[in-house]
Amino acid sequence: MPSSTTDHASRRVIGARAALIWGVIATVLVTVASVGVFLVAPEDADQGAIQRIFYFHVAIALVSLVAFAVACVAGILFLRTRKLRWDDVSVTAVRIGILFSVLVIITGSIWAKASWGTWWVWADPRLVTYLIVVLIYAAYFVLRSSVDDDRRLRFSAIYAIVGFVSVPLSFYSVRVAQSFVHPVVFTSGGANMPNSMLIWFLISLAAMLALFIALLEVELVGRRTERALRALTLRLESS
Amino acid sequence: MSTAVNRPRWTRQLAGLIRKDLRLELRTKETVVAMVLFAIVTLTIMQFGFGTRDDDLTRFTGGLMWVTLAFTAVLGVGRSYVAEREQRVLDGILVSPVPRIVLLAAKAIAIVIYMTITELVVIPVVGIFFVKGPYWDSIGWIALVALIANVCIALSGTLFSGLALFTRARDLILPVLFLPALVPVIIAGAGATHAVVGGPHDMSEYRGYCLFLVGYAILFLLVCIATYDAVFDD
Amino acid sequence: MTGGNQYVVAAYAVIWFLVLAYVVMLGARTARVGRQVEAITRMLDRKAAESDPPEGDDG
Numbered sequence: 001m002p003s004s005t006t007d008h009a010s011r012r013v014i015g016a017r018a019a020l021i022w023g024v025i026a027t028v029l030v031t032v033a034s035v036g037v038f039l040v041a042p043e044d045a046d047q048g049a050i051q052r053i054f055y056f057h058v059a060i061a062l063v064s065l066v067a068f069a070v071a072c073v074a075g076i077l078f079l080r081t082r083k084l085r086w087d088d089v090s091v092t093a094v095r096i097g098i099l100f101s102v103l104v105i106i107t108g109s110i111w112a113k114a115s116w117g118t119w120w121v122w123a124d125p126r127l128v129t130y131l132i133v134v135l136i137y138a139a140y141f142v143l144r145s146s147v148d149d150d151r152r153l154r155f156s157a158i159y160a161i162v163g164f165v166s167v168p169l170s171f172y173s174v175r176v177a178q179s180f181v182h183p184v185v186f187t188s189g190g191a192n193m194p195n196s197m198l199i200w201f202l203i204s205l206a207a208m209l210a211l212f213i214a215l216l217e218v219e220l221v222g223r224r225t226e227r228a229l230r231a232l233t234l235r236l237e238s239s
Numbered sequence: 240m241s242t243a244v245n246r247p248r249w250t251r252q253l254a255g256l257i258r259k260d261l262r263l264e265l266r267t268k269e270t271v272v273a274m275v276l277f278a279i280v281t282l283t284i285m286q287f288g289f290g291t292r293d294d295d296l297t298r299f300t301g302g303l304m305w306v307t308l309a310f311t312a313v314l315g316v317g318r319s320y321v322a323e324r325e326q327r328v329l330d331g332i333l334v335s336p337v338p339r340i341v342l343l344a345a346k347a348i349a350i351v352i353y354m355t356i357t358e359l360v361v362i363p364v365v366g367i368f369f370v371k372g373p374y375w376d377s378i379g380w381i382a383l384v385a386l387i388a389n390v391c392i393a394l395s396g397t398l399f400s401g402l403a404l405f406t407r408a409r410d411l412i413l414p415v416l417f418l419p420a421l422v423p424v425i426i427a428g429a430g431a432t433h434a435v436v437g438g439p440h441d442m443s444e445y446r447g448y449c450l451f452l453v454g455y456a457i458l459f460l461l462v463c464i465a466t467y468d469a470v471f472d473d
Numbered sequence: 474m475t476g477g478n479q480y481v482v483a484a485y486a487v488i489w490f491l492v493l494a495y496v497v498m499l500g501a502r503t504a505r506v507g508r509q510v511e512a513i514t515r516m517l518d519r520k521a522a523e524s525d526p527p528e529g530d531d532g
């Protein structure tokens with residue numbers, strides 16, 4: 001522990017430029033995507049207006065998986081290198097992943113209400129899977145807050161890896177169970193989307209990805225700043 | 240820690256560790272007796288928990304059985320390091336030259352044994368309590384899926400109880416970590432049971448769930464092998 | 474134009490609200506860091522005042 005806290009405390013600790021750049025990119029892309037989704041994209045013939053939820057809903061869903069993948073890879077890198085920056089990346093990615101998964105559940109639930117008249121549909125594998133995913137990753141913070149020091153970082157990394165293994169298992173088990181009981185309810189979009197919709201979906205996807213990276217970078221800057229500040233305080237107190 | 244261990248020593252260590260656990264359990268019988276009792280109490284609660292006077296829960300057999308087994312598994316897995324914890328044996332084992340993977344394997348095998356003993360009681364009791372209609376001819380299939388699921392429970396359970404062991408409020412942490420990861424096992428176990436009892440009697444469905452459980456076990460085996468060193472690395 | 478617009482608006486409002494709330498949370502953390510920096514600055518000022526006699530320094 002003590003070796004890794006101070007090793008990069010000196011030069012160019014904060015490095016806030018990436019956060020700034022990604023913040024600008026995310027803002028622009030999210031604005032463009034919102035305008036496109038609401039004003040430009042054509043109305044869906046079958047589903048009407050509520051199909052517009054799909055653009056951000058599915059984009060956020062995909063990006064939340066990206067976030068958990070990033071957390072897993074960062075966890076592996078942390079266990080390999082024991083560099084604090086990988087723990088930072090891992091915990092931040094999990095946090096944003098949970099935020100995005102919660103958004104997936106809420107928007108999916110609104111969609112369910114709009115199309116089927118109920119807020120929750122157990123037959124919809126996507127809602128159910130994301131509920132399980134949120135439960136899996138919520139436990140990450142329970143675990144993290146109840147271990148100390150060196151072990152906290154190690155266990156967080158292990159759990160980020162285990163969690164990401166559990167995700168496809170939950171995905172698959174829910175789908176298998178569903179396919180025996182009902183046909184999968186909405187795989188909407190997908191291949192049969194006209195190009196005029198596909199382009200806005202792709203822009204939404206890029207926007208959400210940029211939003212994820214921007215939030216990640218901003219929070220990483222925050223964590224690095226806090227750490228640099230702690231190191232500074234320690235130095236001042238000891239001097 | 241990964242010293243070159245020749246095979247006979249490896250198996251001897253494993254057998255020794257399992258024997259230690261089982262001998263301790265045989266002397267006190269506290270874990271298995273508690274697990275069986277807990278399972279039966281849970282099954283009884285299930286009947287009333289449904290809030291219906293309907294006597295026929297046959298079509299819920301799979302769910303009743305696997306929800307009960309999952310909670311019982313949390314109980315059993317939570318006990319798996321208890322002897323070491325209470326008697327400070329763990330420190331001794333961790334500094335001893337026994338490879339940690341052997342320690343984990345011993346724990347996993349102990350969990351499989353405890354779960355199997357529990358199921359020897361639970362599976363017949365479920366049949367007696369809840370199933371109206373044919374059950375006993377499918378009991379071999381239920382036993383098979385239970386055995387595969389036990390391996391899954393043991394692998395993920397060993398990993399999570401190893402993590403929970405070092406946390407504050409570990410008895411609270413374990414279910415929160417373990418149950419979400421167990422959801423696929425519950426889905427597959429209940430699905431496979433439903434396929435042969437109270438359901439469509441669809442063997443291809445049953446096979447699908449069993450294969451899924453095998454895949455779950457393999458994935459968690461790989462994760463255990465990849466991460467066990469980091470769990471106990473001090 | 475079919476119904477369901479209110480659902481679309483609700484969905485996007487939730488997305489915007491939660492993302493904004495997250496950003497506010499990040500901002501609150503930054504504010505905390507800012508307060509700590511101020512505390513350190515005050516501490517340094519006090520130290521400087523204590524160690525230097527009233528004459529102060531010159532150039």
